[in-house]
Amino acid sequence: MQLERSRCTAPQAECLRGGEVTNILAVLEEKTYLDDWAASVLADPVSKEPRRLEDFSFIDGVLDARVYLRSSAGFKEWADGQAHYEQWESSSAGYRDSIEAYLREIEYDAEVYSHFDLSAPIIDVGGGSGTVREFLAESAEYLSVDPFIEAPHQIPPSKAAAYRCLSRPLNFVAGMAEFLPVRSETFRTVHMRSMLDHVQVRELAVMEAWRVLEPGGSLLVGLSLGGTPYGGSGAREPLTRRLRTWVGAGLRRIITREKDHHVWRPRLQDLVVLLEENGFDVGEPFWQSEWKGRVVYIMGTKRLKIPRSA
Ligand SMILES: C[S@@+](CC[C@H](N)C(=O)[O-])C[C@H]1O[C@@H](n2cnc3c(N)ncnc32)[C@H](O)[C@@H]1O
Secondary structure: OEOOHHHOOHHHHOOEEOOEEOOHHHHHHHOOEOOHHHHHOEEOOOOOOEOOHHHOEEEOOEEEOOOOOOOOOOHHHHHHHHHHHHHHHHOOOOOOOOHHHHHHHHHHHHHHHHHOOOOOOEEEEOOOOOHHHHHOOOOOOEEEEOOOOOOOOOOOHHHHHHOHHHHOOOEEEEOEOOEOOEOOOOEEEEEEEOOOOOOOOHHHHHHHHHHHEEEEEEEEEEEEOOOOHHHHOOOOOOHHHHHHHHHHHHHHHHHHOOOOOOOOOOOHHHHHHHHHHOOEEEOOOEEOHHHOOOEEEEEEEEOOOOOOOO
């Protein structure tokens, strides 16, 4: 990978010698970076006017374009959920720091990305450390935007060992789905996996996805659903298995005193309506086999005009 000093923010430049990355792991340990392409798509998250790298502030070398809606409804719930998530993710609580657990996750996800084709340039909203790159061409233009500013650095060792893509430097900006710090009509694909149930204002997040997509571009949403499995249609789990799942989840919560910090548990229909009302034609749902009607992926295609009136 060729980079020039001029393309890096100051702390990252220390990792480069003679315009070439000499130690990619060192780049990761130091900081994330923004390559020429990513720097060229930046915009003010509120005005959406084009901006250059030097117009932003940086925290420990990471561009910080986060915008908080502190006095709006739902902020406290979002902030509590986010604090919980950041701790959960960096401590590997859901995976017990097991390489096998992360490898299984990669195996479960592989079918999704052989079913859907993600064309570059891709913006991964709420993309964290960028693990979806495991399924993309190394050369694909890719940018992760996420408020968890430490996400690319606080990677559990077993996760780093399982995901090959995590050894590559990541285009990363700290930012919010509701206020994307990128120019309009810049991306072929917006990827939103397991994140629409984390944001404070999901309508704004979907409107922003619409704004940054080229005409005809695609939004891929992956989400855990509430309601009955398979969106209430198709194969249903037998009653005994459903009871076992509910009782098991309830008991686990009582024992671990764990709270569900997701701010939204939609049914399939709620998700479809959210996308359609905000300018997308929605394709057929794809159910991830491992989660038996509980985790869906749907692709929306950007329509030319958003219907603005009710
Ligand atoms: C369950 S994780 C999913 C991470 C990643 N998409 C994946 O599938 O591996 C949810 C992500 O949403 C991010 N998030 C929370 N609120 C957000 C917001 N308002 N805008 C963008 N991302 C947000 C979190 O920081 C976290 O990285």
